[in-house]
Amino acid sequence: MRIAVDAMGGDNGSKPIIEAIKEFKKVYPQDEVIVFGKKEELEEISSICRIVDAPDIVPMEAGALEVIRMKNSSMCKAINTMKEEGFDAIVSCGSTGGFLSAATIILKMIPGVKRAALVTAFPTKIKGKKVVVLDVGANNENSPEELVQFAYMGRAYQQALFASENPQTYLLSNGAESHKGSPLVKQTYELLNNQNFEGFKGNMEARDVLNGDADILVADGFSGNILLKGMEGIAKAMSTMIKDNFKKNLWTKLGYLHVRSGFKNMSETMDYKSVGGAMLLGINGVVIKAHGNSDAYSFKNAMKVAHQMVENNVVNKIKESFKNE
């Protein structure tokens, strides 16, 4: 398995990426990691990886054309080399828009797929169970037909990752009843219902996403992004408040000693960093976007997602389900 890593372009530079690669290689020594970035910064991992010098850094706000024009950037060189040499996966924490669009343009979409979708897995109340949500931000706008395709890609992804027998699929809506929703949701509901999409259970409100009923949640890219970031925002605000409560005085600090293991569990369950990265589904190749502010732990998890996706053959499974489109 060969995984390309864009080592530059994240908020925290190449340092956490280097640490992440070291940790990753401990767990998966057989994977070949090809790292793109400033050669002099990457020397310490040259014994465990192939290093490709690509000194330019794509700015956070760059779009696809800018990325493609920056031939010597770590991001552009990584995607191009992946295409030329046929690597299995690529991981980057650089500019979301630039990375996703450039990867789509260079690696191309799977035949039959109308739009790529960014997918991630949220923790749920049920221990160990995750819910796969897509699209969480690759698109600003989607059609009902695109949402139906997201349902198929989400199912392939969910089954590859969790080997579920019969995953339950829901549509994100503003009400659980079948007649509720935006015009887009209503039309998608009808399409999925008419074609008897396996395991389609109807609409789900945003407040029920983490209750463990859904295995797959389908949304347009704009709404999915609101859901993802809204949850991130409140989880972070609550965590800050919890920490502040414990810092108050000696008694609260002592109190913390008694509950810290429990809180560590909760933080891990709710920490988006443990999920690592979001995968861009519908592309020829495993394309993983890690958070822009990834630390080593988070980036390592993004690399683990890449490994799992390759191992479970997700791209071919999606090709299979779209071969008649």
Added chain:
Amino acid sequence: MRIAVDAMGGDNGSKPIIEAIKEFKKVYPQDEVIVFGKKEELEEISSICRIVDAPDIVPMEAGALEVIRMKNSSMCKAINTMKEEGFDAIVSCGSTGGFLSAATIILKMIPGVKRAALVTAFPTKIKGKKVVVLDVGANNENSPEELVQFAYMGRAYQQALFASENPQTYLLSNGAESHKGSPLVKQTYELLNNQNFEGFKGNMEARDVLNGDADILVADGFSGNILLKGMEGIAKAMSTMIKDNFKKNLWTKLGYLHVRSGFKNMSETMDYKSVGGAMLLGINGVVIKAHGNSDAYSFKNAMKVAHQMVENNVVNKIKESFKNE
């Protein structure tokens, strides 16, 4: 001040409503409360309120036409009597869709207003500061022109409630930059920008809503609903996990004793019940929708919102800002 209360139709029957009215009357003894519902259930508050017998209960799933047809239901009779006798406000925890649409049809929209919007205030990280969000669910779909009107109504509401000198208004989007967003967001951004809307600060991602920068956040009803319910869902999941952590053993229970006051503060900050109810803006009259599963505390807060809105003359302020439309 005269406030109509629909005492039936909530998940928990009339009991919490009765308790809420008793508590409310302690704080606002001068307000006249007119209660609609099953007379025999409401006897214990007949000394402090006017009771109007309206024995029928609107089912949770009822639409507007069903509500209007059920002349003897507490909800329909309350809205009709409000119209006839000119009450200042109405509060209900019955069917959201039915209540909002029936109130809109019977009480009518303020001249110039294209669509009513449901508004609520979220707590932020900054102590005591709230952010006003609209629409959180009155509409399934909105036009750019409607969103611009929401910005004006939100400003009137925010200033009436918090007397802010120069409230900052943002648009909910999938990126903070000016070029980000759905087609709807992009068009609304341009309209607000072109007319130099006072205090318009551009786009805001869902993860930043609680950071205290925004006083007013404008969204279409579908996206606003996803944001509201997504936040509710994760706040509830985290609270449950916190409680479970403290229940583990004697040590964690002792630990809880040291931090419980801090947690109480946090729970209150994050508890949507402390906000009470959402107001339907753009209607002739103060229309407050309380949560379907309101307890006495939550319903009392919804009544307090009604009181504040009447006291601050919100409806007339909106009329004023739309008189040239």
